[in-house]
Amino acid sequence: xxxxxxxxxxxxxxxxxxxxxxxxxxxxxxxxxxxxxxxxxxxxxxxxxxxxxxxxxxxxxxxxxxxxxxxxxxxxxxxxxxxxxxxxxxxxxxxxxxxxxxxxxxxxxxxxxxxxxxxxxxxxxxxxxxxxxxxxxxxxxxxxxxxxxxxxxxxxxxxxxxxxxxxxxxxxxxxxxxxxxxxxxxxxxxxxxxxx
Amino acid sequence: xxxxxxxxxxxxxxxxxxxxxxxxxxxxxxxxxxxxxxxxxxxxxxxxxxxxxxxxxxxxxxxxxxxxxxxxxxxxxxxxxxxxxxxxxxxxxxxxxxxxxxxxxxxxxxxxxxxxxxxxxxxxxxxxxxxxxxxxxxxxxxxxxxxxxxxxxxxxxxxxxxxxxxxxxxxxxxxxxxxxxxxxxxxxxxxxxxxxxxxxxxxxxxxxxxxxxxxxxxxxxxxxxxxxxxxxxxxxxxxxxxxxxxxxxxxxxxxxxxxxxxxxxxxxxxxxxxxxxxxxxxxxxxxxxxxxxxxxxxxxxxxxxxxxxxxxxxxxxxxxxxxxxxxxxxxxxxxxxxxxxxxxxxxxxxxxxxxxxxxxxxxxxxxxxxxxxxxxxxxxxxxxxxxxxxxxxxxxxxxxxxxxxxxxxxxxxxxxxxxxxxxxxxxxxxxxxxxxxxxxxxxxxxxxxxxxxxxxxxxxxxxxxxxxxxxxxxxxxxxxxxxxxxxxxxxxxxxxxxxxxxxxxxxxxxxxxxxxxxxxxxxxxxxxxxxxxxxxxxxxxxxxxxxxxxxxxxxxxxxxxxxxxxxxxxxxxxxxxxxxxxxx
Numbered sequence: 194x195x196x197x198x199x200x201x202x203x204x205x206x207x208x209x210x211x212x213x214x215x216x217x218x219x220x221x222x223x224x225x226x227x228x229x230x231x232x233x234x235x236x237x238x239x240x241x242x243x244x245x246x247x248x249x250x251x252x253x254x255x256x257x258x259x260x261x262x263x264x265x266x267x268x269x270x271x272x273x274x275x276x277x278x279x280x281x282x283x284x285x286x287x288x289x290x291x292x293x294x295x296x297x298x299x300x301x302x303x304x305x306x307x308x309x310x311x312x313x314x315x316x317x318x319x320x321x322x323x324x325x326x327x328x329x330x331x332x333x334x335x336x337x338x339x340x341x342x343x344x345x346x347x348x349x350x351x352x353x354x355x356x357x358x359x360x361x362x363x364x365x366x367x368x369x370x371x372x373x374x375x376x377x378x379x380x381x382x383x384x385x386x387x388x389x
Numbered sequence: 390x391x392x393x394x395x396x397x398x399x400x401x402x403x404x405x406x407x408x409x410x411x412x413x414x415x416x417x418x419x420x421x422x423x424x425x426x427x428x429x430x431x432x433x434x435x436x437x438x439x440x441x442x443x444x445x446x447x448x449x450x451x452x453x454x455x456x457x458x459x460x461x462x463x464x465x466x467x468x469x470x471x472x473x474x475x476x477x478x479x480x481x482x483x484x485x486x487x488x489x490x491x492x493x494x495x496x497x498x499x500x501x502x503x504x505x506x507x508x509x510x511x512x513x514x515x516x517x518x519x520x521x522x523x524x525x526x527x528x529x530x531x532x533x534x535x536x537x538x539x540x541x542x543x544x545x546x547x548x549x550x551x552x553x554x555x556x557x558x559x560x561x562x563x564x565x566x567x568x569x570x571x572x573x574x575x576x577x578x579x580x581x582x583x584x585x586x587x588x589x590x591x592x593x594x595x596x597x598x599x600x601x602x603x604x605x606x607x608x609x610x611x612x613x614x615x616x617x618x619x620x621x622x623x624x625x626x627x628x629x630x631x632x633x634x635x636x637x638x639x640x641x642x643x644x645x646x647x648x649x650x651x652x653x654x655x656x657x658x659x660x661x662x663x664x665x666x667x668x669x670x671x672x673x674x675x676x677x678x679x680x681x682x683x684x685x686x687x688x689x690x691x692x693x694x695x696x697x698x699x700x701x702x703x704x705x706x707x708x709x710x711x712x713x714x715x716x717x718x719x720x721x722x723x724x725x726x727x728x729x730x731x732x733x734x735x736x737x738x739x740x741x742x743x744x745x746x747x748x749x750x751x752x753x754x755x756x757x758x759x760x761x762x763x764x765x766x767x768x769x770x771x772x773x774x775x776x777x778x779x780x781x782x783x784x785x786x787x788x789x790x791x792x793x794x795x796x797x798x799x800x801x802x803x804x805x806x807x808x809x810x811x812x813x814x815x816x817x818x819x820x821x822x823x824x825x826x827x828x829x830x831x832x833x834x835x836x837x838x839x840x841x842x843x844x845x846x847x848x849x850x851x852x853x854x855x856x857x858x859x860x861x862x863x864x865x866x867x868x869x870x871x872x873x874x875x876x877x878x879x880x881x882x883x884x885x886x887x888x889x890x891x892x893x894x895x896x897x898x899x900x901x902x903x904x905x906x907x908x909x910x911x912x913x914x915x916x917x918x919x920x921x922x923x924x925x926x927x928x929x930x931x932x933x934x935x936x937x938x939x940x941x942x943x944x945x946x947x948x949x950x951x952x953x954x955x956x957x958x959x960x961x962x963x964x965x966x967x968x969x970x971x972x973x
Contacts, residue, residue: 205723215394215556222394222558229522230394231555233498239753239829240927241725254634256522256555259700261711276720279713296723299932301922304721313717336910 198349201258203277203296204269206240209338212363213267214245216342219359220313220351221249223387231256240297242273267345269312269324269338270294278317286348289314290385291321320344320383327378333371339364343379353380391561400523400559401462401490401726402427402808404530408486409566410434411457414445417830418464419499420553421492425462426833429842435567438833441771441801442467445939446474449487453543454580456571457485458534465493465506466770470802475511475543480590481580482541482597484571486534490546492553495670496696499829501751501768503694505671506547509646514594516601517648518610519626523557529610529645531563538571540601542594549645549670551627551696563917567682602649608831613658620706621662623655625675628668628697636706644675652682659684666706670697727756729928730898730947732824732869736793737764738924739876740820743883745789746781748773750803752795753829753897754822761925771798775806775819782817785872789883791818796837797827800850804859811860811888818882821852821860823894824870832900852892862887866932869895872952898945905946909962910937921950921959 200217206236211232220335226249246258258280266281267288274289277285281287291311298304307313315321319341322344324337330338339360346356357373364372395403401424413428413436415421429436439445442463452459463471468491478487482914494500510517518533520526526548533544545905559959576585605611617638624632625644632641642658642703644651655678659665664687667676672693679686689705691697700710727734737757740747741764749755749765750773758765767777778792794803807819826840827833834840839849856864863885867878875893882889888906895901907928928943929950941962951959 206725213893218394218556222392227558228394229555229557231551233550233554239725239728239756240723242723253557255632256551256557256630257696257698259698259711260713272723273721275717276723278716281714282711283714295927295930296721297726297759297927298724299721299924300927301925302931303760305719306721307717307719309849310717334515 197248197253198265199258199263200267200268200345200349201263201267201277201280202245202247202269203273204243205273206243208269209335210243210245210269213342214247215339216359216363217247218249219363220355221247223355223359224351224365226250227253229253229256234380242276244277252368265345265348267341269341271314272296272306274314274319275310287314287317288318288341288344289319289321290324290337292323292325322379322382324379327382328375331355331371331375331378333375336368336372336375339375340379343376344383346380349384391563393559395523395527395559396423396554396556397520397523397526397548398422398424398492398554399427400526401530401546401548402431403559403561404527405460405488405534406431406434406618407527407563407565408531408534409458409568410460410534411485411568411570412436412449412452413460413462414439414448415462416440416442416467417827417833418467418492420489420548420550421462421464422830422833424490424553425842428460428561428878433565433787436447436842438834438835442471443473445473446489449489450474450478453483453485453487455484455573459485459487459726459953461487461489463489463491464499464500465491465504466502467491468506468509470771472509472513475509475515477582477914478543479514480587480594483537483543484573486537487543488530488533488537488546489543490530490548492655493547493549495549498550500904501770503671505674506545507647510545510547514598515543515545515648516540517547517647517911518553519547519644521627521643521645523555524559524843525645526646527559531787536601536604540597542597542601544725547626549627550631556930566589587616598649602651605646605649605792606651606653611651612643612645613652613654613659613661614641614643616640618661619663621665622668623658623665624668628670631697631699632668635702635708647675650678650682655679655682655684656917668697668702668705670695724759725756726759726925727753728898729923729926729943730945732893732895732898733757733822733874734762734924734926735875735949736820736822736869736893737762738872739879740764740791742876743789743791743879745883745897746785748774748777748781748790748792750794750798752798754793755943757793759925761923765793772802772806775803776809778817779806779810779815782815789818791820791883793820793822796821796823796825796852797833797835800836801850804855806858807856807890808862814839816886816888818879818889818891819880821890821892823852823892824897824973826897826900828897828899832897856890866892866894869893870947870949872949875941877933898947906943907939907944907946907962908948908951908959909939909941911958911960912936914956914958916956916958918955920953924953926947926950
């Protein structure tokens with residue numbers, strides 16, 4: 194099973210994790226891999242914790258990811274990065290959008306965000322990306338999810354041409370250019386090491 | 390040959406379309422919902438949302454009676470509602486192929502229980518196929534129509550969340566079979582289930598199942614995959630994939646048709662391996678069937694709840710599992726919440742002020758039970774809010790009792806509760822939250838909105854007229870976004886000696902795409918009283934001084950917080966983009 198690449202996308206309902214997972218799965222399929230994707234809909238989507246699994250390789254069996262088995266964790270915000278950390282292998286790659294979306298218990302004062310969260314993630318080898326800023330630079334504030342895909346792509350064995358084709362086919366026509374730029378900015382930031 | 394990345398639900402729709410299905414009908418419910426929505430996109434199939442699963446199963450029975458192939462879709466708890474026709478349809482059998490797709494939710498990602506539909510197949514004496522992944526979901530759904538017609542039985546296709554909501558590569562090699570409506574034949578001995586006829590069909594049902602059992606033993610839906618001889622694993626549905634990943638050396642008896650169960654194949658498998666274990670979700674069920682077939686099963690400590698993953702399989706067999714990294718301590722939970730601008734929020738704000746016991750129901754508004762609103766006291770099943778409100782009021786004399794139910798849920802099974810209330814002289818209050826859609830499952834139309842699955846706008850159920858026809862004397866509609874108006878009406882309804890129905894109407898915030906300019910807090914005016922915080926809006930938090938602050942990137946300018954602020958501290962903020970917002 195070592196030929197299987199396992200990616201976890203973690204975020205908050207409404208952040209675009211499902212679209213991002215779908216794009217990743219389609220890129221892997223276009224490259225000729227067997228792919229399984231798994232996600233959870235319904236109640237969890239209303240601003241709750243959401244998680245999508247994408248696994249690709251020569252032959253993939255389970256669509257579910259167990260603790261310590263993910264090669265990549267792409268976190269759309271820092272609390273969810275910390276929450277899903279147990280899924281990531283020791284040697285796994287951790288890409289984190291450098292922002293916090295406060296959950297309701299924190300908003301109403303019933304819970305707190307632990308001190309030193311960002312430092313703890315840095316300790317775990319997090320590669321930080323300011324996805325919202327890069328998305329705005331690309332021309333569409335809604336393309337933060339695609340920025341994160343770009344950042345993740347720097348560590349994935351999938352060709353840039355295929356990424357571009359799938360993204361172009363999957364986002365609203367008017368936003369294709371901005372999304373392709375968003376992908377490039379995310380990828381470039383990681384390749385340069387500027388996103389660390 | 391085309392390859393496509395399909396979810397299990399998309400694959401079931403494709404399979405039904407390929408089988409030449411004439412009609413698809415169902416009720417939305419996670420994780421089944423997208424099946425019918427996808428089938429509706431194919432040409433030549435009429436697809437409809439029904440008010441509930443029982444009606445869907447009966448509409449389908451009519452299609453089958455008249456000779457057409459039909460797919461019925463629902464989630465596991467919906468099968469309880471549809472069980473009445475199902476048990477008798479096993480006796481009548483079918484005209485056109487009748488396939489009922491049911492999606493279970495082990496682990497309760499989006500459900501109130503994790504009941505096991507496999508037990509229905511046995512209880513109702515109806516065959517059941519269990520795909521392990523999207524590719525099988527397509528193949529098995531297509532096949533189910535042939536089985537239904539060949540063996541004269543309705544057929545259940547059961548998925549779970551990890552089949553319905555997982556995607557996999559599917560080969561699309563089959564075109565659509567030309568829909569052929571079998572000619573209608575008048576046959577009362579088959580279709581009129583009065584006792585004399587039912588007794589004969591009861592005996593015939595066993596004959597039909599016996600024929601199908603031969604198919605179950607030999608047709609490849611249940612198959613032995615021999616690898617090593619030391620360990621043999623019997624696994625059904627999604628558990629099969631977990632076993633293949635966790636135990637690549639083990640031989641596997643893959644169960645794709647759980648009913649009728651392949652007893653002979655199980656014995657043959659057991660004879661070829663040294664020891665047999667059963668891996669399944671929500672067991673022991675297959676485990677008991679294997680035992681009943683006379684096979685000694687080695688017990689393994691699989692949980693009886695939740696999902697089976699490769700790691701749970703390994704752990705149950707005493708094999709080492711990976712240890713993950715450790716999360717930082719003290720992470721806050723992130724429960725789901727009502728969206729910014731949600732019209733339910735103000736109704737629960739008002740309900741809290743009445744200090745009523747609030748019996749709730751199934752939908753987004755179940756989130757009204759969560760803090761800080763915490764204004765719902767029960768959630769059991771579709772429609773239960775109304776009957777429970779009436780029942781609670783029979784013995785509760787101190788506090789008012791209010792039943793709260795969504796528009797789609799009211800049409801599903803709340804109306805009969807209201808009829809009971811009226812018939813038995815009830816004087817309670819029912820609040821219908823009419824947000825013009827079935828929101829939780831992804832905005833399906835319903836009888837109240839009048840929007841059909843084909844997108845047409847048909848008749849709208851007149852809630853006020855219906856409530857009066859049932860017998861309610863006090864009936865009123867309020868704008869759910871007018872918080873004080875809603876509160877005043879609610880207080881009047883609760884105080885009234887009449888049977889009261891209050892309709893709180895305003896479209897779902899995601900549907901109306903309410904995006905007015907955000908609001909902000911005037912720091913000089915805010916007294917840190919916390920009234921706006923108590924709305925539980927994701928845009929509002931406290932600063933260190935305790936005063937409120939509003940995140941302009943989340944605020945949609947709905948105005949609810951302005952209404953609850955007694956000090957006028959919440960003021961227009963200007964367009965979000967000038968404030969660095971609108972990141973969402």
